[in-house]
Amino acid sequence: MRLSPYFIPVVLGLSLGIGAPVATTPASAQVAVGIGVSVPIAPPPIPVYEQPPIPGPGYLWTPGYWGWGDAGYYWVPGVWVEPPSVGLLWTPPYWGFAGGFYGFHAGYWGATVGFYGGINYGFGYGGIGFGGGYWNNGSFMYNRSVTNISNTHITNVYNRRVVNARPGGAAFNGRGGTSARATPAQLAAARGAHQEATAAQLHNREAAAGDPRMAATANHGRPAVAATARAGEFNGNGVVAARAAGRGAERSAATHQAAVQAAQAKVRTGEAANAENRAGAAANRTTANREAGANRAATNRAAGANRATANREAGANRAAANRESTANRAAARREAGANRATANREAGANRAAANREAGANRARARAAQNRSAAEHRTAAAQQRAQRTARAPAQHAAPRMAQHSAPRAQAQHAAPQRMAARSAPAQHAAPHVAAPRGGGGGHPAGGGGREHH
DSSP: OOOOTTTTTSOOOOSSOOOSBOOOOGGGTOOOBSOOOEESSOOOOBOBOOOOOOOSTTOEEEOOEEEEETTEEEEEOEEEEOOSSTTOEEEOOEEEEETTEEEEEOOEEESSOOOOTTOOOBTTBSSSSOOSEEEETTEEEEETTTOOOTTSOOOOEEOOOOSSOSOOBOSEESTTSBOOOOOHHHHHHHHSOOBOOOHHHHHHHHHHHTOGGGBHHHHTTOOSOSEESSTTOOSSTTEEOOSBOOTTGGGOGGGSHHHHHHHHHHHHHHHHHHHHHHHHHHHHHHHHHHHHHHHHHHHHHHHHHHHHHHHHHHHHHHHHHHHHHHHHHHHHHHHHHHHHHHHHHHHHHHHHHHHHHHHHHHHHHHHHHHHHHHHHHHHHHHHHHHHHHHHHHHHHHHHHHHHSOHHHHHHHHHHHHHHHHHHHHHHHGGGSOOOSOOSTTSOTTSOOOOOO
């Protein structure tokens, strides 16, 4: 099996390429999901056939396609299968032409239908999206216009006309086939979460690969089992044969044994070259690994030596730093002790001076208090002496006035007699005119007598 430059990044090993998603180059404008094989001749056109009846509710249709195996191209019949989980839709596989080879793009399950090369697989897969039904609240709604549900009681149905309702046409994308290009939404679907083909789909493919009737060189593009109701069942009820080969099938190299044998020879040559390339790559990887190991060992040794040197230097630096730190701490402690001693001496001297000054202040205060007390006592003594000196005189003076001073008695009696003599005159004065001008101090008119 030979890989073109377009498919070199893809891991081989699957005859139908159902594998992990792989991105293609922008020049192809296609989406590669699990490109597994590439061959030098194109697949035959899609045959014309009818869809078998659905086995029961919940089944989804997966259209038939051409695979590649030991006998060349072979037809994988379309089949009804149950999806891996509710809500998933099937994106069919397709072949894409680029770089002179036809590469297989595996199908996958996803939330939306992605790019499948613009191939008209029919029954809702007209080249873009899927018109055969949709999920609605956990139930699948079937489009009766393209889905054969005639023999089963299914109520989740609707009717909508779909273009390209029957399969036919080219089975690959690119020069000589379809010219469809992936839309941004389809590119996003290809990059989204995927699930590979189910076990039933794989079983259906393996049964087709082992059935000689399915080889294109045997059926010339018109397989005897174009579709089946159940995976891997190619006989009995539910099996549908192709009504006709796709247009141009007779000219397809894939239906002629000689062309297929030449293609197989090229594929084998390519496989040998790929095997040689893989062996060379493995040898190169081994050599590179040995060199990388030697380089890592040398790097590790150098790193170990550097770490040892660095550790020794770090240890020496730490020891020197510790010694210097110890010396600094000792010097700091000595200096701190000296400072404390000086401070203590200064504090002691200050306290002594303060005590002396406080003692002197207290002595002066006591002396001042003593002087003041003495002055108070002296003043008090003087005051007592003065009071003592005045007290005898105050007590003797009244006795002398009472017993030895007649004048004093006269002084006391005179006023009484004078008051007795003068009292009538004072009462009579308002009745006597006292004209002035008389002599001798008596009233004018003479002869008048003063009344006493």
